[in-house]
Amino acid sequence: MYRNILVPTDGSDITSKAVQTAISLAKTFGAKLSTISVKEPFPYSAISEMQPVPPQEFYDAQERIAASRVKAVIEAAADQGLSCEGHTVEALHPWEAITDYAKSQECDLIVMASHGRRGVSALLLGSETQKVLTHCAVPILVIK
Template sequence: MYKRILVPTDGSDITQRAVQSAISLAKLTGAQIFTISVKDPYPYSAISEIQPTLPQEFLDAQERVATRNVSAVKEACAAAGVECTAHTVESVSVWEAIVDHAKKQQCDLIVMASHGRRGVQALLLGSETNRVLTHSPVPVLVVR
């Protein structure tokens, strides 16, 4: 069955549910978990207000948050007795980073959360989960 499960994390509550689902599945199948947090390389985006933050301060903050997020997954895995490897990557495209990482780590399943955005917010922000579902050659389990 599944031996290498990728769990993208942004530290949100719904992502924690996906982590718990991945851990449960890993325990059942003897799988290893890989976790990834994707960092934005640019301090300004087209849909956010310009922030008075120096680029290096922004990058440092992104790294701290990403490291905290993957560390939380590693701790949850360790508590459950599941092997976990964590990475933080920088990319302007979250979904592409997830799909590429799954390929690079030879994962056979991606477990990720659906943030349930609807209406204008979904139109403007899109759905990273939907893009992963559309483009991943690896099966994707979506946790709501």
């Protein structure tokens, strides 16, 4: 049924439920599993002298955080005997990175949490999840 499943991760507790569901589905259908974590771009401002963190230090920290999130998904998949490809992507809007990645990798299912680190910012679904649902042509399984 599904051959290429994507599970975005932000390291939140609810995301771990989505990861476990994606792993289970990938095993059941013999599907390829991929994960991505979206890094925030450097918050440039007009007054660069007032930046508390230098750009390279910010980028390095973002990469470490995103890479550790991806690694956790890869390890969870490996614990279940499944391989998983992991990527980190920089984007201003995580939903755009998720939809672009799903399209470019020809994913046929996205498994994602109903909300993530930003909390419940919408009544029913997190804003990033809602935007993926709105803008992505790929079927999406939302985990609460």
